[in-house]
Amino acid sequence: MMDMSILIAMPNRDQQALKNELLAMDNGLDVRLWPDIGRADDIEFAVLWQHPEGLLGQLHRLRVAQSYGAGVEGILKDRDLRHNVHITRVCGSALQDSMSAYLAERIAAHNLPGRSIAETRVGLLGVGRLGLAAAQHLQSLGYQVTGWRRSAGALEGVPVMHGGEQLFALCADSDFVICLLPLTPATENMLNIHLFNHFRPDAWLINVGRGAHVVENDLIFALDNGLLRGATLDVTRVEPCPAQHPFRRHPAIESTEHTASITDPHEAAEVILSNYHNLQHSAPLLCRVDHKRGY
Numbered sequence: 208m209m210d211m212s213i214l215i216a217m218p219n220r221d222q223q224a225l226k227n228e229l230l231a232m233d234n235g236l237d238v239r240l241w242p243d244i245g246r247a248d249d250i251e252f253a254v255l256w257q258h259p260e261g262l263l264g265q266l267h268r269l270r271v272a273q274s275y276g277a278g279v280e281g282i283l284k285d286r287d288l289r290h291n292v293h294i295t296r297v298c299g300s301a302l303q304d305s306m307s308a309y310l311a312e313r314i315a316a317h318n319l320p321g322r323s324i325a326e327t328r329v330g331l332l333g334v335g336r337l338g339l340a341a342a343q344h345l346q347s348l349g350y351q352v353t354g355w356r357r358s359a360g361a362l363e364g365v366p367v368m369h370g371g372e373q374l375f376a377l378c379a380d381s382d383f384v385i386c387l388l389p390l391t392p393a394t395e396n397m398l399n400i401h402l403f404n405h406f407r408p409d410a411w412l413i414n415v416g417r418g419a420h421v422v423e424n425d426l427i428f429a430l431d432n433g434l435l436r437g438a439t440l441d442v443t444r445v446e447p448c449p450a451q452h453p454f455r456r457h458p459a460i461e462s463t464e465h466t467a468s469i470t471d472p473h474e475a476a477e478v479i480l481s482n483y484h485n486l487q488h489s490a491p492l493l494c495r496v497d498h499k500r501g502y
């Protein structure tokens with residue numbers, strides 16, 4: 208079988224570092240770095256992160272669009288994405304461990320004095336790979352963790368609720384509400400005033416999903432009116448969060464600027480290389496995303 212080329216197109220990330228990792232694992236690979244894509248028809252595999260507009264339209268032979276992060280909304284929203292292109296993402300223990308450690312740290316930092324770990328209830332919205340790993344980690348530390356997902360389905364060892372009504376009930380019952388949902392049309396703007404109305408006044412929100420999960424004015428209104436105590440935002444609609452943004456000066460908002468969990472180039476390279484080989488051998492791809500569900 209003829210070897211295919213891998214294109215790395217992530218203008219705001221270290222493309223060369225990823226290329227180096229890939230070549231260290233297999234120096235026979237043809238890895239191209241955007242914008243030097245060469246002959247577009249050689250490219251069947253593309254690693255993308257905030258990729259340039261118009262790029263996918265040029266890649267007529269693309270078969271895999273591999274996100275360089277855990278999220279894939281930047282790929283899914285591209286109008287040039289063809290339905291027969293497989294979407295995959297990075298997943299692995301480095302990403303999970305850093306997210307879990309971040310959440311444990313922010314919860315400890317914002318827990319109320321005198322409230323023990325065993326008394327502290329954490330509602331975790333989104334129990335995919337990162338969410339489940341975080342839930343298990345927080346449980347192992349002694350927190351009471353309940354997950355929430357949009358559709359029904361059990362999880363091993365973690366109580367889980369689902370659907371709209373149970374979402375309100377879970378928020379009403381949580382000292383910390385964590386959003387680790389994928390961004391899809393169904394979850395966009397989900398952290399809004401209707402939900403904040405169900406929060407406990409001393410609850411703390413941690414958003415490690417995407418900025419677009421939050422209706423920004425609703426969050427400010429909710430904080431100013433005592434519907435919740437405070438929020439840690441790792442993500443914002445515009446990143447980095449502009450200096451003039453009201454989130455910046457709000458005393459009840461802590462901003463951590465997308466540091467909760469950053470893709471490790473080595474872990475990413477392992478997933479990419481496995482998927483590259485799996486594609487060549489028509490084997491199942493790792494960390495696949497369903498176009499329709501969006502995660």
Ligand code: GLV
Nearest residue numbers: 275276277278470
């Ligand atoms: C980061 O936000 C990611 O999706 O990996």
